[in-house]
Amino acid sequence: MTALPSGLSWLEASARQRLAALLDPGSFAEFIGPEQRERSPHLRLFDLPEQFDDGMIVGRATLCRTPVLVAAQEGRFMGGAFGEVHGAKLTGLLRAAALLGRDVLILFDTGGVRLQEANAGELAISEIMRAIVDLRRAGNRVIGLIGGRAGCYGGGGLIAGCCSALIVSEQGRISVSGPEVIETNKGVEEFDSRDRALVWRTMGGKHRYLIGGADGYVADDPAAFRAATQSALGRSPGLDLSMLHAEHQRLTRRLARFGNARDGTDVWSTLGIADPDAIPGLADDDFRHLADACREVADDAR
Numbered sequence: 001m002t003a004l005p006s007g008l009s010w011l012e013a014s015a016r017q018r019l020a021a022l023l024d025p026g027s028f029a030e031f032i033g034p035e036q037r038e039r040s041p042h043l044r045l046f047d048l049p050e051q052f053d054d055g056m057i058v059g060r061a062t063l064c065r066t067p068v069l070v071a072a073q074e075g076r077f078m079g080g081a082f083g084e085v086h087g088a089k090l091t092g093l094l095r096a097a098a099l100l101g102r103d104v105l106i107l108f109d110t111g112g113v114r115l116q117e118a119n120a121g122e123l124a125i126s127e128i129m130r131a132i133v134d135l136r137r138a139g140n141r142v143i144g145l146i147g148g149r150a151g152c153y154g155g156g157g158l159i160a161g162c163c164s165a166l167i168v169s170e171q172g173r174i175s176v177s178g179p180e181v182i183e184t185n186k187g188v189e190e191f192d193s194r195d196r197a198l199v200w201r202t203m204g205g206k207h208r209y210l211i212g213g214a215d216g217y218v219a220d221d222p223a224a225f226r227a228a229t230q231s232a233l234g235r236s237p238g239l240d241l242s243m244l245h246a247e248h249q250r251l252t253r254r255l256a257r258f259g260n261a262r263d264g265t266d267v268w269s270t271l272g273i274a275d276p277d278a279i280p281g282l283a284d285d286d287f288r289h290l291a292d293a294c295r296e297v298a299d300d301a302r
Contacts, residue, residue: 009220010147011171015057015072018107021222022145022229023061023070030059032089039085054085058093060102064230068105069097075109075150082110082155083117087124094131094142103141103233106163111178112154125155132162136239141165143232145225146172146214151203153178164239165232167216167225168205170284174213175203197280201264206279206287210268211258212250212296219284254296271296 010018019028034052055077060069071090073080090106097104113121132142144163146152151173152160160166160174168174179193192198201207209217216232218224261267268276272294279287 009171010169010222010225011149011220013222014076015055015074015107015109018145018148018222018225019057019061019070019072022105022107022226023063024065028059028061028070030057031093032058041084054083054089055080056086056089058089063105063226063233066230066233067102068233069093069100069102070105070107072107073109073148073150073156075111075148078114079112080108080110080148080150080156081112081114082121082124083114084120084124086114087121087128091124091127091131094128094135097140098131098135098138101138101140103143103237104135105229106142106144106159107148108144108146108152108156108160109148109150110152110154110156111150112156122155125158128159129162132159133239136162136164136237139238141233141235141237143167143229145229146174147205147218147220147225148172151175151178164237165215165235166208166213167218167228167232168208168214169218169220169225170200170205170287171220172205172208172214173199173203174205174208179203198263200280206282206291207264207267210271210279210291210295211254217284217288217291250296257296 008017013021039052039054055074057072057074058070060067062068071093094104113125135142141164142162144160144166146160146166147169153173153175157174157176179191179199182191183193205214205217208214216228218228257270258267261270265276268279273279273290282290
């Protein structure tokens with residue numbers, strides 16, 4: 001596996017470079033590797049390029065000597081979008097984790113489902129969500145890491161919402177509908193996808209952490225992602241009705257508190273932040289210190 005060049009950010013790294021930086025050196029063993037050439041059977045019909053791993057890397061490894069199963073999406077290939085093979089590899093990994101009793105790390109970098117494989121991609125999303133719930137009910141953790149160029153959109157956003165914990169950087173974005181999708185369907189007056197500041201105020205890592213949509217906020221640095229993941233692996237696993245009830249209560253409170261907000265800055269002001277306009281410019285440590293004092297969180301762990 002290619003090592004991460006010195007000083008390269010998580011955002012700029014490839015999926016394989018992120019895995020190399022996150023996991024214990026030499027511990028990663030890939031399942032269904034490049035030599036097997038498991039590529040999408042559909043893309044050639046549209047005269048689109050294929051990739052030897054279909055943009056999904058899965059395998060086993062250790063992190064700080066803890067055995068885990070891992071999956072990483074390659075956002076540089078079709079925006080990390082889900083297709084038949086791409087989704088099947090993640091579904092299979094989650095089912096293997098249930099048999100082995102292993103925790104799973106998912107390195108998200110996806111724009112959603114491929115239009116060229118829409119039905120297969122949507123089926124894959126539903127199968128992955130069910131596999132995550134089954135794995136969590138069995139007492140295992142599923143931890144999502146989000147900080148890639150493609151963000152975590154569409155079905156990827158739904159999958160992320162099923163995870164035990166989410167770790168996000170400022171550059172990461174989480175949403176079911178992407179900016180261009182919202183603009184196309186509702187008009188530029190509703191959401192201007194070219195307004196990058198608006199995108200990050202609505203879907204970006206800082207905003208998601210402030211409203212409780214992410215459990216950890218880290219710098220755009222592989223070492224920071226590694227430390228936060230190690231911490232998340234030490235938290236209580238599982239999924240039960242009390243946790244779901246607590247999350248439902250939090251979402252109900254969120255709607256009551258922020259339902260009339262027209263911008264992220266309105267939400268931040270409601271949370272008690274005296275100067276919400278300063279949030280985008282805050283350094284990571286300064287932001288985390290401020291956010292931890294006022295962010296919206298559930299009554300119980302996710």
